[in-house]
Amino acid sequence: MTTTARSAQTVGVASAIGAYLLWGVLPLYFLLLAPTGPWELVAWRVALSFVFCLILLAVTRGWKPLLAIIRQPRLLALTALAGVLIYINWQVFVLATLNGNIVETALGYFINPITTMLLGFFILRERIRRLQWVAIGIASTAVLVIVFAYGKFPWVALSLTASFGIYGLVKKQIGPAVDAISGLTLESFWLLPVAAVQLVAVGLTSGLTMGAHGALHAALLAFAGVATAVPLLLFAAGTRRIGLVAIGTIQFITPIMQFLFGVLVEHEAMPATRWIGFVIVWVAVAVFLADLVLAARRSSRSAAHTGTDTIPVP
Numbered sequence: 001m002t003t004t005a006r007s008a009q010t011v012g013v014a015s016a017i018g019a020y021l022l023w024g025v026l027p028l029y030f031l032l033l034a035p036t037g038p039w040e041l042v043a044w045r046v047a048l049s050f051v052f053c054l055i056l057l058a059v060t061r062g063w064k065p066l067l068a069i070i071r072q073p074r075l076l077a078l079t080a081l082a083g084v085l086i087y088i089n090w091q092v093f094v095l096a097t098l099n100g101n102i103v104e105t106a107l108g109y110f111i112n113p114i115t116t117m118l119l120g121f122f123i124l125r126e127r128i129r130r131l132q133w134v135a136i137g138i139a140s141t142a143v144l145v146i147v148f149a150y151g152k153f154p155w156v157a158l159s160l161t162a163s164f165g166i167y168g169l170v171k172k173q174i175g176p177a178v179d180a181i182s183g184l185t186l187e188s189f190w191l192l193p194v195a196a197v198q199l200v201a202v203g204l205t206s207g208l209t210m211g212a213h214g215a216l217h218a219a220l221l222a223f224a225g226v227a228t229a230v231p232l233l234l235f236a237a238g239t240r241r242i243g244l245v246a247i248g249t250i251q252f253i254t255p256i257m258q259f260l261f262g263v264l265v266e267h268e269a270m271p272a273t274r275w276i277g278f279v280i281v282w283v284a285v286a287v288f289l290a291d292l293v294l295a296a297r298r299s300s301r302s303a304a305h306t307g308t309d310t311i312p313v314p
Helices: 003-032 038-060 063-070 073-098 102-110 112-122 130-148 155-177 180-204 214-222 224-239 244-250 253-265 272-306
Strands: none
Touching: 003 073, 003 224, 003 244, 003 253, 038 063, 038 073, 038 180, 038 214, 038 224, 063 073, 063 180, 073 102, 073 155, 073 180, 102 112, 102 155, 102 253, 102 272, 112 130, 112 155, 112 272, 130 272, 180 224, 214 224, 224 244, 244 272
16 A cells, blocks of 8 residues: 555544544533523534534635536435435434433444345345355344334434434435535535524424523534534545445444433433344344455455555455
8 A cells, every 4th residue: 555545544534533432422512502402402503513514615616616516416316305304313313312222323323234235235235245244134033022022113213213314325326426524515505495484483382502501501502513524524534535344334433322311321222122122223233344345355365466555445
């Protein structure tokens, strides 16, 4: 591997780790914003993310790529769809976090790779390897255990994994034609009417909390745009520079942090049946990671035989 490639890989790994660490601490950040409710919080996330992206576009002089995207109706439609999906993900996640269901959000992100593989298979006609099918089967068993043994349908987990999985699929369809900042700017723009309606509704019912609970609370709430945009931008920077093996491993930082926070800090209920379901999920994760490692080794051996120098991507 050349020095340039190694440097790019280092930056990519650091960016991806930064993104998943920030996503991992979001539950704590949201709880610190009390008494701001989930509907007002997501509305501010949307509006302030848009403002932050406009600032980034001004600083980086990224208006030209943005205007080029606006002239392409297909790309505009895809960014609108991506915006709807990420809104669903944000709203479900915040509702779950502020209502004591952080552990279930962790479950959603533990099984997200499984969802991504199934979407790739059914929508993109991608090949699924044997061990990947085993991981899918084990994860499906875990969901069934949680539904029937625990007696509660994991709608939070499945909503999160479905919305984020389809969001990733849409972003894959968009491809490199839309850069990270322009993409997030447009996604936030399409959601501004939704955010406005939510802010008006909250203002007319319980009352807006922005500016009503001191300067520190207002500053923390104003930070929602940065807290939303920065991890997404770091994630985009990471995925451009490193392979799926690294991303596949690093992505579990977030659900591990969320699970530990829910159990150890928020003391959410974990009856035996729920533990069994999570243990089965972790077995599926182990199989998934083993498949990634084996695929990387095969790729490395193939590169060695052909005399090329590549970063392994299964």
